Amino acid sequence: MPSFYIASGFQNKALVQQLKAQLEAHGFEHTYDWTVNERATTADALRAIGEAELQGVKQADFLVVLLPGGNGTHVELGIALAEGKTVYLYEADEASFHEKLTTFYYIQNVHIIHGTFTDLVHKIIQN
Template identity: 45%
Template sequence: MKFYIASSLQNKEQVQLLSTRLIEIGHTHTYDWTRNNRASTIEELSRIGELERKAVREADYLIILLPAGKGSHIEMGIAVGLDKPVYILSPNEDVYDVSLTSTFYHLPQVQIIIGRLEELLVTLKR
């Protein structure tokens, strides 16, 4: 199985840890954006955007580690548009608060996991 992880830079270490754990169980990471430096030009943003779009398209499933930024939500939109499974790992129940959540978090192909990486890994090993 091939995966892509979307999140914010503040979750960089968690993304790297999750990637390592998934690779250990035989999954393939389509693109590791955590190896990039912060883009400083429009050209760099464009190049990275193309790599990330391609990686989402190649993935069998997408993971979003919350909190996540606008880029992660665009990547989720690509995955949803391609009818790929999406797993959202949230550290809290805010995803169920109507005033805070996104309509797209509650689509049929989206599974929400509340907790830590371990809970997500248990779900993905099924």
């Protein structure tokens, strides 16, 4: 089965964990779970987590971005795009999404999804 990485901000930690469980229940493999970390406060901790996240994105067959996300989320998006990976970009509220557009959301491999969490899961499983 395909492998995945989920990029998002700490504010979406519970949703990331829920999506991880849903995708794993369908046989997908999660490459790295950053939600087990606390916020890093030292250079060594930041380096270790950053390396693990970088490898998680590189090892994944596809990336899921749950918006809103922070700088790290968008770095992970950039890594996935540079690696030619498929990206599922999700924000439930379409109006909120249009307030913070970036050109990289419209790259060929990016699939923008609005709607319910169930809609997101179904779209990923269908592809």
